[in-house]
Amino acid sequence: MSIPHIRLMVDADWGAVERIYALGISTGSATFEDSVPAKSDFFGAKIPELSLVAEDADGTVAGWASASPSSGRAAYRGVVEHSIYVDPGQSGRGIAKLLLQALIEQAGIHGYWTIQSGIFAENTPSRALHLKMGFREIGYRERIAQRASGPRAGEWQNTFLYEIRL
Numbered sequence: 001m002s003i004p005h006i007r008l009m010v011d012a013d014w015g016a017v018e019r020i021y022a023l024g025i026s027t028g029s030a031t032f033e034d035s036v037p038a039k040s041d042f043f044g045a046k047i048p049e050l051s052l053v054a055e056d057a058d059g060t061v062a063g064w065a066s067a068s069p070s071s072g073r074a075a076y077r078g079v080v081e082h083s084i085y086v087d088p089g090q091s092g093r094g095i096a097k098l099l100l101q102a103l104i105e106q107a108g109i110h111g112y113w114t115i116q117s118g119i120f121a122e123n124t125p126s127r128a129l130h131l132k133m134g135f136r137e138i139g140y141r142e143r144i145a146q147r148a149s150g151p152r153a154g155e156w157q158n159t160f161l162y163e164i165r166l
Contacts (some may be wrong), residue, residue, distance in 0.1 A: 002057045007052065007055060009046075009064060013064070014042075016064075019087075020063060020087050023085075023088055029152075047067050047080060050065075050082070050112075052103060062095050063096065067081065070116060078112045078113035080112050081116050083117070084100060096129055101133070104133065114163055114164070115166070117130065117163075119162060121140075121157075121159065131162075134164050141159045141160075143156040144158065
């Protein structure tokens with residue numbers, strides 16, 4: 001398989017983005033979301049220049065990354081929180097690394113100064129990738145939220161906080 005091309009996410013990518021997001025939600029280890037938001041809510045919450053997809057030569061979207069403002073306060077205008085999702089059938093190809101590299105680059109180009117993320121404690125591959133890419137582990141939140149539904153319904157989640165300064 002060829003190395004995926006990273007490009008900006010467009011409206012036409014929604015079907016693939018939604019499918020990959022739903023697969024991530026189904027694991028119970030990727031997000032506190034219980035369902036994929038409506039397309040308009042998803043795109044409305046994301047920063048367009050930091051919404052990316054990894055696309056194979058045949059046009060198949062293999063993963064995506066996005067970022068949202070961390071706060072509505074002006075003082076935090078350069079701080080974003082990001083997410084990365086890869087189709088489980090595409091794992092092991094370095095797609096998450098390519099997406100994270102591109103996201104870091106685009107954030108710097110567009111004047112953002114900090115990228116942060118909360119990652120579930122058991123998501124060791126994502127935690128390791130973030131450290132490898134220069135993120136710092138800055139905190140640990142124990143029993144931060146309880147799952148309402150899905151394969152981990154009723155369980156308390158612990159998260160680690162990561163950030164990178166650009």
